[in-house]
Amino acid sequence: MFQKMSTFVGVSLCVLTFAGIYAQETKSGISVSKVCLGCICEAASGCNTTLGCDGDVCGPFRITWAYWADAGKLTLNNEAPTNDGAYARCVNDPFCASRAVENYMNKFGQDCNRDGAVNCDDFVRIHRHGGNACSNPLDTKYENVYKVCMQTFG
Numbered sequence: 263m264f265q266k267m268s269t270f271v272g273v274s275l276c277v278l279t280f281a282g283i284y285a286q287e288t289k290s291g292i293s294v295s296k297v298c299l300g301c302i303c304e305a306a307s308g309c310n311t312t313l314g315c316d317g318d319v320c321g322p323f324r325i326t327w328a329y330w331a332d333a334g335k336l337t338l339n340n341e342a343p344t345n346d347g348a349y350a351r352c353v354n355d356p357f358c359a360s361r362a363v364e365n366y367m368n369k370f371g372q373d374c375n376r377d378g379a380v381n382c383d384d385f386v387r388i389h390r391h392g393g394n395a396c397s398n399p400l401d402t403k404y405e406n407v408y409k410v411c412m413q414t415f416g
């Protein structure tokens with residue numbers, strides 16, 4: 263248990279560090295905090311940055327091609343989005359994937375849970391279900407990891 267928690271905290275701090283570097287560079291309308299990005303990443307994969315692709319999802323945020331496309335087809339190192347593998351190279355990279363998540367929230371951000379605010383509790387649902395299905399509740403495991411992370415770092 264202790265070891266598990268240390269791993270969780272260690273991995274999470276790593277996430278928060280990369281998310282923090284990214285957060286300083288963003289200039290978009292809806293801002294997704296570094297803690298929010300880190301906790302979505304935790305819920306999606308334990309924020310495992312070496313997972314790679316599995317089926318139709320890739321990277322620590324488990325992003326699909328369609329999500330990446332909706333988020334503006336960001337790429338690493340200014341490569342063309344039409345290049346073979348451009349999608350996977352972006353979303354397997356924590357920085358590029360974080361930018362995609364923020365773009366996606368700028369496109370679909372809304373008050374999914376109707377609590378009067380547009381915040382991370384909405385973003386995590388949008389991330390999981392997409393912008394048009396975000397009134398759906400999260401599955402228990404996803405929600406628990408997200409909540410513990412937010413309580414720990416939020």
Ligand SMILES: *[C@@H]1O[C@H](CO)[C@@H](O)[C@H](O)[C@H]1NC(C)=O
Nearest residue numbers: 269273308310311312313314
């Ligand atoms: C991350 O995923 C890889 C590939 O599935 C696995 O081998 C590795 O143990 C995972 N790392 C952590 C910290 O869970």
